[in-house]
Amino acid sequence: MADAKVVSxxxxxVEGALPADAxxxxxxRSSDAxxxxxxxxxxxAAQPNSFMLTTAETLNKQDHYQxxxxxxxxxxxxxxxxxxxxxxxxxxxxxxxNFVFTRYLGLCVFFGVSRNxxxxxxxxxxxxxxxxxxxxxAWALNTYALEPLKLGFMQIIAFIGxxxxxxxxxxLILKKVNPILHKKFGIYLVLxxxxxxxxxxxxxxxxxxxxxLQAFGLALGAGVxxxxxxxxxxCAVEKVNMAPVPMVFxxxxxxxxxxxxxxxxxxxxxxxxxx
Amino acid sequence: xxxxxxxPPVSTMLMRGLFEENPIFRLALSLCPAVAVTxxxxxxxxxxxxxLVVQVLSSMSGSLVKHIINPKIRIPVFTLLIAIWVxxxxxxxxxxxxxxxxxxxxxxxLIVAFAIIISRMELFSMKHSVVPCFWDGLGMxxxxxxxxxxxxxxxxxxxxxSIFGIAILPFKPLLLVVLPAGGFFTIGLIMAMxxxxxxxxxHKLPSGGGGAHG
Amino acid sequence: xTCIPGKPVVDQAPPSGREMVIIAAGxxxxxxxxxxxxxxxxxxxxxxxxHNLLVxxxxxxxxxxxxSPQARIQEVRRYLKREGKNTQVIYLTGKKLAQLELxxxxxxxxxxxxxxxxxxxxxxxxxxxxxxKAVDPEHFKYAGRFFVGIEGSQPVGYVVEGVTLGFKTxxxxxxxxxxxxxxxxxxxxxxEEDPGLGAEIVQRYFKNQFAGRSxxxxxxxxxxxxxxxxxxxxxxEQLGDMPFRPWLEKYREMLPKxxxxxxxxxxxxxxxxxxxxxxxALGNFRKRMNxxxxxx
Numbered sequence: 084m085a086d087a088k089v090v091s092x093x094x095x096x097v098e099g100a101l102p103a104d105a106x107x108x109x110x111x112r113s114s115d116a117x118x119x120x121x122x123x124x125x126x127x128a129a130q131p132n133s134f135m136l137t138t139a140e141t142l143n144k145q146d147h148y149q150x151x152x153x154x155x156x157x158x159x160x161x162x163x164x165x166x167x168x169x170x171x172x173x174x175x176x177x178x179x180x181n182f183v184f185t186r187y188l189g190l191c192v193f194f195g196v197s198r199n200x201x202x203x204x205x206x207x208x209x210x211x212x213x214x215x216x217x218x219x220x221a222w223a224l225n226t227y228a229l230e231p232l233k234l235g236f237m238q239i240i241a242f243i244g245x246x247x248x249x250x251x252x253x254x255l256i257l258k259k260v261n262p263i264l265h266k267k268f269g270i271y272l273v274l275x276x277x278x279x280x281x282x283x284x285x286x287x288x289x290x291x292x293x294x295x296l297q298a299f300g301l302a303l304g305a306g307v308x309x310x311x312x313x314x315x316x317x318c319a320v321e322k323v324n325m326a327p328v329p330m331v332f333x334x335x336x337x338x339x340x341x342x343x344x345x346x347x348x349x350x351x352x353x354x355x356x357x358x
Numbered sequence: 359x360x361x362x363x364x365x366p367p368v369s370t371m372l373m374r375g376l377f378e379e380n381p382i383f384r385l386a387l388s389l390c391p392a393v394a395v396t397x398x399x400x401x402x403x404x405x406x407x408x409x410l411v412v413q414v415l416s417s418m419s420g421s422l423v424k425h426i427i428n429p430k431i432r433i434p435v436f437t438l439l440i441a442i443w444v445x446x447x448x449x450x451x452x453x454x455x456x457x458x459x460x461x462x463x464x465x466x467x468l469i470v471a472f473a474i475i476i477s478r479m480e481l482f483s484m485k486h487s488v489v490p491c492f493w494d495g496l497g498m499x500x501x502x503x504x505x506x507x508x509x510x511x512x513x514x515x516x517x518x519x520s521i522f523g524i525a526i527l528p529f530k531p532l533l534l535v536v537l538p539a540g541g542f543f544t545i546g547l548i549m550a551m552x553x554x555x556x557x558x559x560x561h562k563l564p565s566g567g568g569g570a571h572g
Numbered sequence: 573x574t575c576i577p578g579k580p581v582v583d584q585a586p587p588s589g590r591e592m593v594i595i596a597a598g599x600x601x602x603x604x605x606x607x608x609x610x611x612x613x614x615x616x617x618x619x620x621x622x623h624n625l626l627v628x629x630x631x632x633x634x635x636x637x638x639x640s641p642q643a644r645i646q647e648v649r650r651y652l653k654r655e656g657k658n659t660q661v662i663y664l665t666g667k668k669l670a671q672l673e674l675x676x677x678x679x680x681x682x683x684x685x686x687x688x689x690x691x692x693x694x695x696x697x698x699x700x701x702x703x704x705k706a707v708d709p710e711h712f713k714y715a716g717r718f719f720v721g722i723e724g725s726q727p728v729g730y731v732v733e734g735v736t737l738g739f740k741t742x743x744x745x746x747x748x749x750x751x752x753x754x755x756x757x758x759x760x761x762x763x764e765e766d767p768g769l770g771a772e773i774v775q776r777y778f779k780n781q782f783a784g785r786s787x788x789x790x791x792x793x794x795x796x797x798x799x800x801x802x803x804x805x806x807x808x809e810q811l812g813d814m815p816f817r818p819w820l821e822k823y824r825e826m827l828p829k830x831x832x833x834x835x836x837x838x839x840x841x842x843x844x845x846x847x848x849x850x851x852x853a854l855g856n857f858r859k860r861m862n863x864x865x866x867x868x
Contacts (some may be wrong), residue, residue, distance in 0.1 A: 117860065283464060422634045428595055453618070
């Protein structure tokens with residue numbers, strides 16, 4: 084099938100033969116297939132054998148469109164490319180909706196292990212890997228078992244079980260296969276079970292009915308975002324520990340204020356779009 | 359576990375959760391919801407009540423089953439008990455309080471990962487019978503509820519100029535506190551306030567300042 | 573340092589085979605027990621949840637349209653069915669199930685039995701699926717809905733459900749329209765915008781800015797960043813305490829003076845998203861209404 088994609092808010096690049104007469108072309112949003120969008124003009128594009136379609140209405144790159152034309156048998160399906168979608172989900176969950184700074188999840192572990200840069204890095208790496216694994220297993224279980232059997236009310240128990248088993252299994256396997264690595268990262272494995280991000284990811288995926296790629300993006304993005312937050316925080320805390328902080332603010336209160344400042348600066352990421 | 363000691367008096371059990379060992383501001387446990395849902399008193403109140411109910415029920419059921427479970431699987435069974443009560447709470451709230459549930463739904467489900475609940479079961483339910491567990495759970499739950507409502511009231515009043523959605527002030531004194539970042543500032547300030555009160559009362563601050571760091 | 577002080581980190585002696593079986597059996601029992609309790613609770617709360625959702629929607633629709641207690645609300649559901657190159661649009665109203673070509677030419681129309689018309693959404697969807705012989709469920713999907721407010725036997729207004737991509741995720745809203753395509757009010761049902769910023773779209777001073785605008789007004793509307801004039805804000809706060817008609821009579825002359833939507837401070841993207849959504853929903857509804865009117 085010939086390719087077509089949204090290139091800007093009013094333009095679609097179409098590969099293949101397209102009649103030059105704009106009135107014989109029918110462009111619709113897939114979810115509003117009965118309402119044609121007005122096509123202003125069709126012009127040959129710079130690329131060979133392609134056309135540039137200009138529309139009156141604003142187009143959205145995340146949306147699905149369908150393009151048909153008189154005399155052309157195959158309709159064009161316009162959908163966001165899978166790679167772009169995954170990247171946008173990852174960036175969305177790591178930066179724009181960072182789990183720590185805008186959703187306030189995993190704060191216990193976040194404040195607990197962000198006092199030292201090395202611990203922060205170790206925790207960040209361990210969490211990203213285990214979070215990705217558990218996110219994908221939970222997604223598969225939810226999509227292929229809980230949803231079809233209408234057992235949605237068992238979600239919480241099922242997800243908790245998966246996470247606990249996975250953490251235990253990783254711990255055992257790591258201990259046998261690579262004791263040195265286990266010595267370095269084993270302690271973080273135990274802490275992971277108390278991190279609510281690891282439970283929030285499958286819950287969010289289940290609520291939104293995510294596809295495989297979206298679930299993958301969210302799980303990876305959550306892990307990366309948590310690791311990033313942890314690393315930034317540990318850098319700041321190491322400095323603050325040497326500063327004269329008022330007595331009643333020492334320890335957690337000042338850590339909260341720092342986290343607030345980070346959260347403010349993360350607001351700057353909102354509105355970030357993947358081209 | 360150790361032999362049953364007589365439980366402390368009811369008033370001690372209640373007050374401990376409210377102030378000395380306030381789960382949010384002193385123990386710094388289960389902080390996520392304290393920051394996340396406190397943009398309005400209503401949300402804080404709802405989650406607080408949910409936690410209170412789950413805490414009481416989990417503490418009591420943990421105490422009931424402590425003799426019949428194999429100590430090796432104590433933690434999984436406790437987690438499972440909490441998960442049952444949380445799932446039940448989640449369904450009930452979704453059915454009967456759908457408008458607030460929309461805003462706090464995710465955090466209601468995440469109560470299952472709240473360290474405060476399982477730590478109370480480990481520290482208290484294992485050693486005491488059902489009735490003291492009820493009071494201890496009630497105290498801890500109330501401490502959590504009060505913490506959430508306090509933070510919610512502070513943020514809603516300063517950020518939106520209202521309480522329970524009813525406009526009190528004709529203007530918004532400090533929009534910052536309801537913004538996503540404001541939650542961190544609010545909790546940091548209230549924690550510092552708790553410390554300050556403690557210092558005034560002549561107590562010594564625990565090393566490291568606010569609470570035991572979990 | 574861990575969050576669970578009692579969590580055992582010490583190594584225990586590995587359980588013997590017999591003990592392991594007992595532990596596994598015990599855990600299985602507990603899980604089964606949990607599933608039974610929760611399953612029971614699910615069967616109690618699920619109908620209540622659906623019922624309360626319906627009641628909430630109905631209250632909102634009645635409020636938006638200012639219906640009398642005797643008035644009836646009829647849901648109209650829209651589906652899309654795709655087979656190869658052909659797409660059909662299907663409307664399920666209170667009386668008819670109409671299968672139409674995309675341009676509006678009728679393919680088939682059958683009467684809807686009373687029990688289906690009164691049934692819940694899931695049953696309705698199943699019935700339609702069977703009627704139109706949708707072979708592949710991938711190619712048959714629910715695409716949207718609107719509600720008709722009926723006083724006596726006359727339609728007095730419509731409530732359209734729309735979605736628009738907000739700053740964070742989707743924003744779902746209800747928009748009330750009278751028979752001349754003038755907006756009577758907008759209500760945000762679901763959103764995940766930031767509190768204090770985008771979440772302000774639910775406030776009267778924003779959502780009521782759409783009320784009283786005709787189709788032509790909305791076509792020309794745009795979002796501006798000027799501060800909201802004081803007296804206009806006071807007028808907007810009135811709608812909701814006051815029904816739509818008297819409100820429009822009282823403040824009619826203020827509408828032409830404020831032809832555009834004043835964006836929420838700091839949330840231009842959310843404000844624009846809602847405006848774009850309202851514009852599209854109104855335009856689409858007008859086009860669809862020309863086709864579906866005769867099946868109501």
